[in-house]
Amino acid sequence: MDKKRGAERVQPTREAPVAQPSAKRGAEHHKVDLKGHSESWLRNHSEVGKSALAKLLGTPVATVMTVAVLAIALTLPGFLFTVLSNVQNLTQGWEGETRLSLYLETSLSDEDADRFSRSLLMRDDIAAIDYISRSQGMLEFKKYSGFGDVLDAMSDNPLPAVVMLLPKSKNVADLGLMRAGLQALPEVNEAVLDLEWLQRLDAMLAVAKRAVFVLGVLLGLAVLLVIGNTIKMEIESRRDEIVISKLVGATDAWVRRPFLYTGVWYGLLGALSAWVIVQVAWLMLETPAQELAQLYRSQFQLSGLGFFGSFLLLFTSVLLGWIGAWTAVRRHLREIEPR
Amino acid sequence: MIQFEHVSKHYDEGYDALKDVSFTLNTGELAFLTGHSGAGKSTLLKLVMLMEQPTAGHIQVGDQLLSHLTRNDIPYLRRSIGVVFQNHQLLFDRSVFDNVSLPLQICGYSPVDAARRVRAALDKVGLLNREKMNPRALSSGEQQRVGIARAIVHKPKVLLADEPTGNLDPELSEEIMRLFEQFNRVGTTVLIASHDLSLIRSMRHRMLTLKSGRLIADG
Numbered sequence: 001m002d003k004k005r006g007a008e009r010v011q012p013t014r015e016a017p018v019a020q021p022s023a024k025r026g027a028e029h030h031k032v033d034l035k036g037h038s039e040s041w042l043r044n045h046s047e048v049g050k051s052a053l054a055k056l057l058g059t060p061v062a063t064v065m066t067v068a069v070l071a072i073a074l075t076l077p078g079f080l081f082t083v084l085s086n087v088q089n090l091t092q093g094w095e096g097e098t099r100l101s102l103y104l105e106t107s108l109s110d111e112d113a114d115r116f117s118r119s120l121l122m123r124d125d126i127a128a129i130d131y132i133s134r135s136q137g138m139l140e141f142k143k144y145s146g147f148g149d150v151l152d153a154m155s156d157n158p159l160p161a162v163v164m165l166l167p168k169s170k171n172v173a174d175l176g177l178m179r180a181g182l183q184a185l186p187e188v189n190e191a192v193l194d195l196e197w198l199q200r201l202d203a204m205l206a207v208a209k210r211a212v213f214v215l216g217v218l219l220g221l222a223v224l225l226v227i228g229n230t231i232k233m234e235i236e237s238r239r240d241e242i243v244i245s246k247l248v249g250a251t252d253a254w255v256r257r258p259f260l261y262t263g264v265w266y267g268l269l270g271a272l273s274a275w276v277i278v279q280v281a282w283l284m285l286e287t288p289a290q291e292l293a294q295l296y297r298s299q300f301q302l303s304g305l306g307f308f309g310s311f312l313l314l315f316t317s318v319l320l321g322w323i324g325a326w327t328a329v330r331r332h333l334r335e336i337e338p339r
Numbered sequence: 340m341i342q343f344e345h346v347s348k349h350y351d352e353g354y355d356a357l358k359d360v361s362f363t364l365n366t367g368e369l370a371f372l373t374g375h376s377g378a379g380k381s382t383l384l385k386l387v388m389l390m391e392q393p394t395a396g397h398i399q400v401g402d403q404l405l406s407h408l409t410r411n412d413i414p415y416l417r418r419s420i421g422v423v424f425q426n427h428q429l430l431f432d433r434s435v436f437d438n439v440s441l442p443l444q445i446c447g448y449s450p451v452d453a454a455r456r457v458r459a460a461l462d463k464v465g466l467l468n469r470e471k472m473n474p475r476a477l478s479s480g481e482q483q484r485v486g487i488a489r490a491i492v493h494k495p496k497v498l499l500a501d502e503p504t505g506n507l508d509p510e511l512s513e514e515i516m517r518l519f520e521q522f523n524r525v526g527t528t529v530l531i532a533s534h535d536l537s538l539i540r541s542m543r544h545r546m547l548t549l550k551s552g553r554l555i556a557d558g
Contacts, residue, residue, distance in 0.1 A: 037447065040447030040448070041447065043447075043449070043450075044444075044447065240428075240430060241430055241432075245441065245445060246414070247388070247417060248441060249414045249415065249416075249417035249418035249442065249446065250445045251411070252411075254414075254445055
């Protein structure tokens with residue numbers, strides 16, 4: 001943080017314009033040796049960290065208010081992100097059941113159609129096939145449509161043979177390419193991917209994701225401002241201390257340090273509160289969601305923030321706390337000089 | 340130890356606080372800086388501390404030429420100087436002990452070493468039994484002595500004082516001045532700004548007299 005620290009500093013000697021050729025820069029009258037220095041620097045960090053936390057806990061009401069604001073600002077995007085990731089998990093399960101239907105040319109004989117369907121099995125992008133011959137199709141159609149009499153009246157079976165495919169890929173773009181490739185085969189009259197509604201859902205999810213992202217950025221900005229403002233007031237209230245410290249030789253880094261730690265603590269406390277809120281919310285949703293899933297015979301399970309999400313929440317918040325404190329300190333500490 | 344060469348300080352508001360001031364204060368010397376209020380005493384001390392920059396001339400403290408110091412060097416210069424203020428500038432949110440140990444914390448002394456030095460400094464100003472008290476609970480003379488303990492706790496080579504007896508009665512004033520003499524006797528260079536002429540004259544030290552920013556008498 002502060003590159004130039006006390007006894008370590010070696011500065012080039014500059015010629016003084018006045019008669020003293022030995023004029024040096026920097027401070028040499030410093031009683032802490034090199035080894036003691038990193039030690040004292042570490043000690044200062046741990047002390048400042050501890051006392052910053054102690055100061056926060058010493059004013060519990062004000063701290064709780066600030067932390068509550070931060071927690072709300074962090075909970076909202078955190079919760080929405082987990083909602084999105086759950087919806088995505090759910091639709092991924094659906095995409096796994098995506099089927100491609102190939103309507104074969106009616107001119108194809110039953111044997112050719114059967115041979116063609118078998119040849120498809122050799123392809124390694126297809127997991128399974130289900131061949132429905134023209135007559136089989138006719139039977140099913142009669143059974144389910146109730147138009148049996150009409151069909152009986154027709155001399156020729158108008159239905160094409162159908163091959164239902166279960167593609168290995170679950171990726172929407174891959175499936176689209178595969179469909180186009182199959183459509184181009186001479187035996188295939190039409191290849192239909194029953195995906196449109198999934199694509200729409202995907203598009204909607206993308207929009208929702210972007211919206212949550214924008215909301216997250218905005219609320220992150222709010223966190224930054226809240227912490228920045230809190231630190232600014234903290235600086236104001238400790239003005240005397242800053243002035244006196246500077247008078248007795250405190251470096252900018254030394255003066256900055258307690259405020260940066262305060263910002264980091266705020267970020268951490270805010271993130272921990274938000275984490276608890278999000279987890280409690282998911283716990284409350286868990287039972288009804290499971291009941292719902294059972295009704296649909298689904299194996300779907302809600303997932304909370306998880307390890308990565310929790311880490312991201314903590315890391316982002318601490319970083320925001322530090323940056324918020326840093327900007328406040330940058331703007332206000334230079335103004336406070338001994339006069 | 341402190342050398343001024345043709346130093347002037349002009350404020351943008353349009354008045355000259357110091358005009359062409361030159362003097363040398365040798366290592367181990369004690370001198371008083373005197374003159375009416377507004378004569379430039381405080382400005383001169385502020386220039387030594389680099390709280391202000393001179394408009395012209397050169398100032399040297401120890402072997403450092405102040406015009407060569409960057410913003411980042413200023414804290415290290417200030418660590419070599421102890422300052423006592425008229426309004427003592429103590430922090431009322433902490434004990435006497437913590438007030439005095441502030442410069443040591445900043446310089447990075449270990450807590451054990453710092454505690455030893457703080458007690459030694461408080462002992463010198465006769466306040467060893469007050470270390471746990473809040474400075475607010477002390478008399479103004481005692482507060483001033485805490486300020487002095489803080490100024491000398493890290494054994495600076497130079498000790499500056501700006502009206503250190505400003506609010507004190509004559510008896511306490513003399514006591515404080517005797518303290519400065521003591522520090523001077525062990526080799527600290529001392530420069531005291533004061534307008535308490537009767538007290539200063541009685542102490543028979545070098546006197547630098549300022550009038551409207553000019554050094555009109557030295558000796």
